[in-house]
Amino acid sequence: MEPTDYPAPVEASEDALGGMSAPSEPIDRTTRRFLKVMLGVLTAAAVGLVILLSIMLRPDSGPSVVSPRLVGKSPLDVVKVIFTTGKDGPLKTPLGVAFDADGGIWIADTGNSRVAVFTASGKFVALVGDQDGPGKLYAPYGLTVDSANDRAYVADYTAGAVRVYTTSGRYVESIPSSEQSLDVFGPNGFTPFEVKVVGNKIVVASNDGLYFFSRRGVVTARWGGASRGSAPGSFNFPDAFDYDPALKRYYVADTLNRRVKALDADGKVLWTSGRPDAAGKIVGFWQLPRGITVGAEGNLFVVDTFRFDETGVGAGFFVVLSKDGKLLSEFGRVGTEDDAFSFPEKIAVGSAGVMAVADRENHRVVLFTVKTLPVPTERERSSYDSPRD
Numbered sequence: 001m002e003p004t005d006y007p008a009p010v011e012a013s014e015d016a017l018g019g020m021s022a023p024s025e026p027i028d029r030t031t032r033r034f035l036k037v038m039l040g041v042l043t044a045a046a047v048g049l050v051i052l053l054s055i056m057l058r059p060d061s062g063p064s065v066v067s068p069r070l071v072g073k074s075p076l077d078v079v080k081v082i083f084t085t086g087k088d089g090p091l092k093t094p095l096g097v098a099f100d101a102d103g104g105i106w107i108a109d110t111g112n113s114r115v116a117v118f119t120a121s122g123k124f125v126a127l128v129g130d131q132d133g134p135g136k137l138y139a140p141y142g143l144t145v146d147s148a149n150d151r152a153y154v155a156d157y158t159a160g161a162v163r164v165y166t167t168s169g170r171y172v173e174s175i176p177s178s179e180q181s182l183d184v185f186g187p188n189g190f191t192p193f194e195v196k197v198v199g200n201k202i203v204v205a206s207n208d209g210l211y212f213f214s215r216r217g218v219v220t221a222r223w224g225g226a227s228r229g230s231a232p233g234s235f236n237f238p239d240a241f242d243y244d245p246a247l248k249r250y251y252v253a254d255t256l257n258r259r260v261k262a263l264d265a266d267g268k269v270l271w272t273s274g275r276p277d278a279a280g281k282i283v284g285f286w287q288l289p290r291g292i293t294v295g296a297e298g299n300l301f302v303v304d305t306f307r308f309d310e311t312g313v314g315a316g317f318f319v320v321l322s323k324d325g326k327l328l329s330e331f332g333r334v335g336t337e338d339d340a341f342s343f344p345e346k347i348a349v350g351s352a353g354v355m356a357v358a359d360r361e362n363h364r365v366v367l368f369t370v371k372t373l374p375v376p377t378e379r380e381r382s383s384y385d386s387p388r389d
Contacts, residue, residue: 135171177217325387
């Protein structure tokens with residue numbers, strides 16, 4: 001693959017990218033009721049499509065036999081397992097998780113259309129986005145907490161918006177703002193999957209790339225092709241990304257292209273691991289990377305949701321890479337025990353090396369530390385797609 005640069009995040013004029021205004025005429029009560037019914041139908045349809053997509057994208061070979069390497073002592077020390085709010089029932093298909101500055105845990109309780117907040121010790125604090133109104137959540141996915149500015153950001157792909165709250169859970173606004181023209185999002189629209197605060201920008205992963213918003217909620221830059229695609233400069237449903245402030249580098253899980261990318265602060269591709277599908281088949285190392293975070297030592301922890309192949313190609317859900325994309329470890333067995341997983345999604349790292357993973361099909365979030373990274377076998381190393389510039 002030839003070296004490829006993304007367009008640098010040139011600061012565009014907010015006026016040039018804006019221009020959408022809210023309708024001025026009031027909507028009557030009957031129309032309002034009809035719109036609410038239609039919104040409910042569309043939300044149900046969207047959830048159904050997500051489930052169908054997961055089933056269709058599942059590799060042909062399932063975990064009929066668990067690899068012997070996954071049986072036995074786990075490299076994980078489980079700190080805590082959260083499966084219920086303790087107030088009104090269990091978590092349901094959680095997809096995202098984040099830490100705040102105090103070590104508090106914010107969970108995208110997607111199946112219940114809300115965010116659940118817990119203290120560092122695991123005590124339930126509050127629900128966010130569960131009430132009807134402008135701040136209502138429908139399908140929360142990625143989220144991040146900017147404690148220094150008293151803000152929490154939640155990417156809601158069904159709502160087509162990032163909901164913004166205070167850290168106490170009060171709704172503030174939505175991104176994009178009402179002054180932003182939706183034409184900037186291209187033919188597939190805006191479907192936010194992940195959100196991070198980088199400096200004075202709000203960075204959001206949508207179906208066709210990364211969007212950079214000002215604090216006003218207006219797009220100032222975009223990385224990606226004209227639409228979704230597999231070309232080196234394109235993205236195809238990048239479900240997750242993280243930013244390393246020490247290296248000023250972005251790492252992206254380009255999910256449906258089955259690859260992981262490292263980019264510098266200007267969007268230049270530093271390396272790529274993985275290959276897009278060929279003739280409708282998975283041909284590379286990655287099955288479905290849907291979570292990624294920078295660990296305490298600068299290594300990458302990638303969650304590969306469908307990575308459970310007993311042949312040795314997939315030795316565990318978690319793949320650890322060096323900052324240069326070299327394979328360091330694989331681990332994470334299938335199961336319902338505290339140190340096992342079923343279709344894990346987003347991953348986050350907190351203080352003292354504690355990690356949190358949204359364990360989707362087990363309907364819980366698992367907090368753990370890693371004792372010692374297992375060394376990859378020669379077979380695992382040979383199956384890995386070495387990073388390319």
